[in-house]
Amino acid sequence: MKNTKRVFALILAISLLLAGCGSPANEPAPAAEGQDGGLKDTVIFAQGADVTSLDPHIGKETPAVTVHGQIFNPLVTTDKDMNVVPCLAESWEMLSDTSYKFNIRKDVKFHDGSELTAEDVKFSLDRAMASSYVSYIVNFIDNVEVADKYTVIVNTKEPYAPTLMNLTHPSAAIVSKAITEKDPESIKTNPIGTGPYKFVEWKPGEYVKMEANQDYFGGAPKTKYVIMKVIPEAAQRTIALETGEVDIAYDLSANDLSKVSENPDLKLLEGTSLSAWFLQFNMKNKPFDNKLVRQAVRYAIDSQTIVDTILYGAGEVAGSIIPPIAFGYQDVAKYEYNKEKAKELLTQAGYPNGFDAKLYVNDNQQRIEICQVIQSQLKEIGINVEVVVLEFATFIENTNKAKHDMGFFGWTTSTADADYTYYPIYHSSQHGAPGNRSFIANPDVDKYIENARITADSAARLENYKALEGIISEESPVAPLFYNKVNVGTSNKVQGFEVQPAGYHSYFNVTAAK
Incomplete structure (x- = not known):
């Protein structure tokens, strides 16, 4: 470090x-x-x-x-x-x-x-x-x-x-x-x-x-x-860029990147991202109030497949919601894909035959496709997932109000400091709109976040974040999926x-x- x-x-x-x-x-x-x-x-x-x-x-x-x-x-x-x-x-x-x-x-x-x-x-x-x-x-x-x-x-x-x-x-x-x-x-x-x-x-x-x-x-x-x-469909943003309808297009689909980079009339700009993508489990709802269920879902998701097939390799499997380039990042052991382990945990939790759940996502085609992959993977362990697609503002409003079982989210550590992410996502005072849409309320989690906030000693802050990630890994209020790159296409x-x-x-x- x-x-x-x-x-x-x-x-x-x-x-x-x-x-x-x-x-x-x-x-x-x-x-x-x-x-x-x-x-x-x-x-x-x-x-x-x-x-x-x-x-x-x-x-x-x-x-x-x-x-x-x-x-x-x-x-x-x-x-x-x-x-x-x-x-x-x-x-x-x-x-x-x-x-x-x-x-x-x-x-x-x-x-x-x-x-x-x-x-x-x-x-x-x-x-x-x-x-x-x-x-x-x-x-x-x-x-x-x-x-x-x-x-x-x-x-x-x-x-x-x-x-x-x-x-x-x-x-x-x-x-x-x-x-x-x-x-x-x-x-x-x-x-x-x-x-x-x-x-x-x-x-x-x-x-x-x-x-x-x-x-x-x-x-x-x-x-x-x-x-x-506003152009929700990534493919349509690329077309709008190609036809000159727009001069600049954000967040291109991974399978369109080569199309833009190889077009002599366009430029592809890419850069390191401060964003992470993850599921948040609504811990207010059964069965996601049970950490064994949350752990089972994490073992059942093959994030590498998502990176390889949906992102076309333009990403990295995540073990934490803190990006590697931000201060406070910890190299956390990832939940490796293990379908049998996931089934064992579901049985221990009292759900040997699985259950039904709703996964909320906003109306972005790539995000929908990611959720459909997750839907397919969770079906293999008996969890029948309904993917609920909502317009972005409605998605935010509904998940703020805990209407989801699971939600697919991205978060940008905008200040490049882990406190910007740990505090709103995990602290018990930040339920709903600030970012804690898993509704976790753990005194030890709060303690380590607060300890890291009130000291200017970088080493002490990192020690608190290390302890924090140990608890988060066990409790699994979220399932970190991947880090992506920032991409922009321009004329x-x-x-x-x-x-x-x-x-x-x-x-x-x-x-x-x-």
């Missing part, structure tokens, strides 16, 4: 270069060369699911962040030299191991022309802490003080190593106090931020349109309009687009030739 800190710093710097903090100091995107030498005034990108909410303190799923991350800014971000750098805060200092002072820029305007002040910062962080969706990202904060119009002091409950890193997250974005207090619901569908792009229109299930903020404190973006288009006329491991791709420097 001697290289852990270096790898952590490297990945963090790459993954957290968020959309909101471009500046004139950034290198401009090279001019794309079209037949007439001109640039399009609109760049269109396609993704597989719609935003769940444009409110950054609610819409924490990647499809939402891809949009509202262009509209809002956090206090700080990171640069390409692996340092946390200014964003809305022009500077900061650590007053003690539990207190940070942030000096707010004096030239920041919200999209309605009103000035951003320290009051907005305090309001926003307080609001994020109170949110049942994103509180896990900022609830290390004890309180936020307004020292003067452009200065805030953030006090933490205990020393918390990832403090600055967590504050770079899009869900720690700063919103307008005046606007949000006047109409709390408006931010969900008509967001007004400080970011490089302004909201124009959202047609649910179809698209979101944004317009360049010409008064952005970091300078105007390179392209006037950016449109996010070869697109310039300035960079793949981010967290999937929060920025459009500040992106252009496309006519």
Whole structure:
């Protein structure tokens, strides 16, 4: 683990270069060369699911962040030299191991022309802490003080190593106090931020349109309009890219990657991912309240087959929900495929003839196919699985409310620090919307997560995570399946687009030739 800190710093710097903090100091995107030498005034990108909410303190799923991350800014971000750098805060200092002072820029305007002040910062962080969706990202904060119009002091409950890193997250974005207090619901569908792009229109299930903020404190973006288009079918996203309907397509199907890479008119961009994919067992429901059943399901799933057949080898079997490139990763022994062991465990649990269960998944074709493979594998040990396919927002809502027996989920360790994932997925205070959709409530699990949160000692944190994974492996509230790669297809006329491991791709420097 001697290289852990270096790898952590490297990945963090790459993954957290968020959309909101471009500046004139950034290198401009090279001019794309079209037949007439001109640039399009609109760049269109396609993704597989719609935003769940444009409110950054609610819409924490990647499809939402891809949009509202262009509209809002956090206090700080990171640069390409692996340092946390200014964003809305022009500077900061650590007053003690539990207190940070942030000096707010004096030239920041919200999209309605009103000035951003320290009051907005305090309001926003307080609001994020109170949110049942994103509180896990900022609830290390004890309180936020307004020292003067452009200065805030953030006090933490205990020393918390990832403090600055967590504050770079899009869900720690700063919103307008005046606007949000006047109409709390408006931010969900008509967001007004400080970011490089302004909201124009959202047609649910179809698209979101944004317009360049010409008064952005970091300078105007390179392209006037950016449109996010919802295309659930991966194959249809590839076709849309081939025909020129879209300029950029996210999350291509594995069997389409060669089609894109071999097309002279297109480019395939791939990168290391901070995401893991897994089943969450609803431990409120029988028989998944029995750990022997959960273990049996894990032994019955052949994840390597999923990687080989559905991902075409573009992935790696996972033993944990923490990706190997994140700080805190433990090389956990995997549940190797063993059908006979699975049957034995079911018999011990009192289900020798199996049972019926529902597996929830959102309407993404590749994810559906993965669940169908799991359905087939579990049938071999007597578990009859109904795959329930739901639109993404409905899928999230229903699993938040524990309507599933099993759910197929992905999670991105966006801060490249394990606390970002362990806390919401496993801590007993985070049931439902924050991420704990297995509804595990284990005092020892809570203890190790909390111990790792309140120390800046990296070695001590890793020891706690090692103990934590020992319990998780036994209790099996989730079945880790695989880690994938980030892939994006673009027209070869697109310039300035960079793949981010967290999937929060920025459009500040992106252009496309006519």
